[in-house]
Amino acid sequence: MRSRGATTALVLLVIAAGGAIRMRFEHDLTADFRRRGLLAKPLDLDMRERIGQDKWSVALAGLRTLVASFAGLKTTEQFNNTDWPGLAESVDTTVQLSPHTQYYWDIGGWHLAYNAASSYRYDKGLSKLRGEAEGRRWIERGREFYERGIRNNPDDWQLSVRLGNLYSDSFRYPDDAKAVTAYSRAYATGRAIPQVRRLLLQARARSGEDAGTLLKELRSIFAEDPNSRVPTLLSLQYVLEAKLSPPTDYVESAVKIFGSEKRALRLLGTYFTNVGDRLPQTAVEPAVRLLERKAGIAPEDPQSYIRQREELESIARIRRYGR
Amino acid sequence: MSRPAKNRPLNPRRIGVIAGHTFTQLVRMKVFYFLAIFAVIILGSNVFNIQDIGRPDLEGMDVLRMIRSTSLGTMTLFSVVMGVVATALLLPKDVEDRTLYTILAKPVPRLDYLLGKLGGVLLLIFVSLLVMDLLMTGVLAVRTQMVLSEQAARVAEWPKAEQEALFAEIRSQGATWSIHGAVVAVFLRAAVIASTALLLSTISTSTLFTTITSFVVYFIGNFQSDAREFFLGGASGGISPLAKMAGLAVAVVFPDFQQFNVIDTVIEGQPFLASDIGALAGIALFYVVLHSFVSWLVFAGKEF
Numbered sequence: 001m002r003s004r005g006a007t008t009a010l011v012l013l014v015i016a017a018g019g020a021i022r023m024r025f026e027h028d029l030t031a032d033f034r035r036r037g038l039l040a041k042p043l044d045l046d047m048r049e050r051i052g053q054d055k056w057s058v059a060l061a062g063l064r065t066l067v068a069s070f071a072g073l074k075t076t077e078q079f080n081n082t083d084w085p086g087l088a089e090s091v092d093t094t095v096q097l098s099p100h101t102q103y104y105w106d107i108g109g110w111h112l113a114y115n116a117a118s119s120y121r122y123d124k125g126l127s128k129l130r131g132e133a134e135g136r137r138w139i140e141r142g143r144e145f146y147e148r149g150i151r152n153n154p155d156d157w158q159l160s161v162r163l164g165n166l167y168s169d170s171f172r173y174p175d176d177a178k179a180v181t182a183y184s185r186a187y188a189t190g191r192a193i194p195q196v197r198r199l200l201l202q203a204r205a206r207s208g209e210d211a212g213t214l215l216k217e218l219r220s221i222f223a224e225d226p227n228s229r230v231p232t233l234l235s236l237q238y239v240l241e242a243k244l245s246p247p248t249d250y251v252e253s254a255v256k257i258f259g260s261e262k263r264a265l266r267l268l269g270t271y272f273t274n275v276g277d278r279l280p281q282t283a284v285e286p287a288v289r290l291l292e293r294k295a296g297i298a299p300e301d302p303q304s305y306i307r308q309r310e311e312l313e314s315i316a317r318i319r320r321y322g323r
Numbered sequence: 324m325s326r327p328a329k330n331r332p333l334n335p336r337r338i339g340v341i342a343g344h345t346f347t348q349l350v351r352m353k354v355f356y357f358l359a360i361f362a363v364i365i366l367g368s369n370v371f372n373i374q375d376i377g378r379p380d381l382e383g384m385d386v387l388r389m390i391r392s393t394s395l396g397t398m399t400l401f402s403v404v405m406g407v408v409a410t411a412l413l414l415p416k417d418v419e420d421r422t423l424y425t426i427l428a429k430p431v432p433r434l435d436y437l438l439g440k441l442g443g444v445l446l447l448i449f450v451s452l453l454v455m456d457l458l459m460t461g462v463l464a465v466r467t468q469m470v471l472s473e474q475a476a477r478v479a480e481w482p483k484a485e486q487e488a489l490f491a492e493i494r495s496q497g498a499t500w501s502i503h504g505a506v507v508a509v510f511l512r513a514a515v516i517a518s519t520a521l522l523l524s525t526i527s528t529s530t531l532f533t534t535i536t537s538f539v540v541y542f543i544g545n546f547q548s549d550a551r552e553f554f555l556g557g558a559s560g561g562i563s564p565l566a567k568m569a570g571l572a573v574a575v576v577f578p579d580f581q582q583f584n585v586i587d588t589v590i591e592g593q594p595f596l597a598s599d600i601g602a603l604a605g606i607a608l609f610y611v612v613l614h615s616f617v618s619w620l621v622f623a624g625k626e627f
Contacts, residue, residue: 007624011617018613019575022606026579027555029602030548038585038593042549065590066396069389101591103384110378158492193488227482 037100040064068098075111084116088141095149102156105149109159113142113166139172150185160186161196168203170276170316176207194225198233205236206278211243232279234258235271242283250287251294265291269305275312332432338439341426345443346450349409354447361397361455365462368393379477380489383470387496390466391590394459395505399586401455402448402513403541409444410520411533418528424627434619441521441615448513456506460498467497501595505586508600511607512583516541518614519578525621544580547573578610 033039071094078087091108098104120126121135146163153159160182166172167179183200186192198221205214218237221228238257247253251261258264265288271277272284288305292298299306368389417423417440426436470493478486520537527533553562553570583603589595 004624007620011620014613014617014620016575018609022579022609023551023555023574026548026582026606027551029606030551030579030582033582033585033599038588038595038599039582040584040587042546042581063396063399064584065392065587069392072385073389098587098591100588100593101388103381103388107378107381193484195482195485227484 040097040099065098065101068094068101068104071097072104072107075107079111079115082119084112084119084138087111087116091145095145095152099152102149102153102158105146105153105159106162109142109146109149109162109166111142112145113139113172117142117172136173139166142166150182155189155191157186157189157192157196160189161192161199164199164203168206168278170278174206174278176203179203180207194228197221198228198230202232202236202277202279205240205280208280211240215240215244231267231270232274232277235268235284236279238268238287239280239282239284243280247283247287250283251290253283254287254291261291261294265295265305269308272305273308273312275309275316330430330432332434333438334432334435337431337435338442341431341436341439342442342446345413345440346446348413349443349447354405354409355451357401358451358454358458361394361401362458364397365390365394365458369462369466380474383466383473384493384496387463387466387470387493388590390459390463391496391502394455394462395502395509395586395590398452398455398506398509399512402452402509403516405448405451406444406513406517407520407534407537407541409447410441410517411524411530411537413440413444414521414524415528415530415533418627427627433622434615437521437525437618437622438615441518441611444517445514448517449510452506452510452513456503459502459506463498463502467493495592499594501589501593504595504597504600505589508583508586508589508595508603511603512580514607515578515580515583515610515614518611518618522614522618522621525618525625540577541580543573544578545584546581547577547579548581550574550577551579579606582606 030039034041071090075087075090075094078084078090091104091111094104095101095108117135117138120138121131123131123134126134143163143166146159146166149159150156150163164179164182164186167175167182180200180203183196183203186196187200201214201217201221204217215237218233218240221233234257238254241247241257242253251264254264254268255261258267268284268291269288271279272281272288285306289299292304292306297304301307369386414423417426427433471490474489474493475486478489481489516537519540520533523536523540524530524533527536550570550573554567554574585595585599585603
């Protein structure tokens with residue numbers, strides 16, 4: 001029979017030997033899991049202060065996503081109470097606990113750039129200038145949030161699309177060059193839906209890229225995907241062709257693309273009145289005027305796209321610059 | 324003249340009998356009542372539905388994620404608590420009931436006794452997790468179908484590719500093979516903590532001491548990888564050799580529980596490969612064998 005001391009020494013020896021054997025394997029496995037994004041970074045002390053000692057312990061004990069879910073739920077309450085600083089903190093906590101959940105980045109960016117920004121912008125308690133400045137600041141916070149989400153999830157095309165949409169939004173200080181970068185990143189993942197290629201083309205058109213290059217890309221999209229012959233892209237085709245060689249007969253050029261005068265008026269008219277889209281409008285107005293004249297619609301008529309555009313532009317101006 | 328069969332340890336039948344008895348013993352403690360609580364929790368998680376925030380495209384997704392996180396969170400809690408408490412309770416209870424003396428008076432090797440006890444606890448955790456997994460899968464399947472139907476009606480006009488992308492996103496938040504893989508990881512973590520508790524219970528005679536110490540080991544185990552990194556490389560500048568040795572001691576003595584936290588990324592919707600489950604199973608098996616062997620080293624020398 002072994003003595004107690006000998007048993008203790010043997011036990012310690014076996015535990016140490018076992019630890020030494022597994023240490024390298026565990027090190028490599030953890031490194032592999034971290035590299036592939038299967039294991040998140042360890043929580044820091046700053047996080048402990050934000051979520052509280054008890055939740056921090058729970059998060060450490062393998063219940064990190066559960067704590068993230070409840071932190072995410074908190075944002076809904078803060079959204080309902082328009083507690084934007086609190087919401088910003090909650091969404092930040094949520095994504096730190098669960099950095100690979102696209103939903104949290106998506107909804108967080110949405111809250112910051114759209115809901116919080118609009119709330120400040122149209123806050124009657126703030127001066128017009130202050131409201132505008134605050135609105136802009138929250139839009140920037142939303143953009144940064146999306147950028148962080150993309151850095152954490154480089155293969156996620158949807159976050160890049162959301163950021164591209166935000167940079168393209170005419171009511172949120174658009175930046176077309178950055179929108180092109182965002183959509184390009186989404187497209188480059190190779191997983192994006194066909195619509196993303198169309199969104200990228202539209203962003204490039206807004207940024208004023210060469211009409212010839214864009215038209216070549218547009219024809220390639222049409223050739224590869226017949227479903228992509230959507231009204232906006234057909235209208236863009238008309239514009240790009242008109243940019244390359246101004247039409248001698250606007251109606252004839254439009255009919256060549258849209259098939260009939262009636263369809264040309266409807267689709268080109270809708271494109272013309274889509275003020276928020278900010279797509280190039282070369283030769284669109286004269287074509288719409290001529291098509292309306294042929295259809296017997298006067299510019300003062302409520303049905304007239306010319307009149308509708310004027311009205312929508314003034315509304316957009318108020319939304320953009322005033323309250 | 325026939326010789327009596329050699330009393331070799333690691334007899335599967337003998338271990339199986341003790342495991343079966345331990346399982347029955349635990350079932351009689353009304354452990355399965357927890358499944359009713361789990362059912363209430365999983366049904367309650369259906370209530371967390373965030374709606375009408377101007378993003379109909381995300382509607383329903385949060386509920387699916389909530390079901391996944393609360394289910395796997397509850398499974399983790401249950402399995403860890405059960406792994407610690409049930410194991411810590413068994414040896415002292417057998418001593419108290421004097422069952423241990425009856426068993427050890429028979430030609431039962433102590434290793435078989437320990438493995439049987441551990442096996443019974445693991446069987447109980449496995450059966451419980453299996454039932455919980457089935458419940459979770461059922462609720463997720465029904466709820467995913469509801470979300471799909473709601474979204475299908477909303478996006479009926481969308482192009483096919485865009486619809487499919489949305490549906491694939493919804494399905495990835497439902498009942499996937501990866502989520503079952505995560506349940507396996509929950510079980511493996513429970514097996515490691517149960518074997519740790521077994522080791523501690525052979526050293527101690529008090530259930531309370533074993534329980535508290537096992538939970539402390541569990542929490543330290545969630546930092547173990549940091550201590551290991553501390554020793555193995557990363558932190559070199561300004562670190563004293565003594566501090567590095569402390570890192571080594573923690574890395575060698577405590578199990579690494581953080582590696583089982585891959586469950587979190589599975590809840591986030593990431594795929595979990597069979598090879599990853601295999602690697603975790605290998606690690607867990609190593610721990611169980613090591614802890615059982617050390618438990619036997621201690622237990623074999625004990626006098627009752």
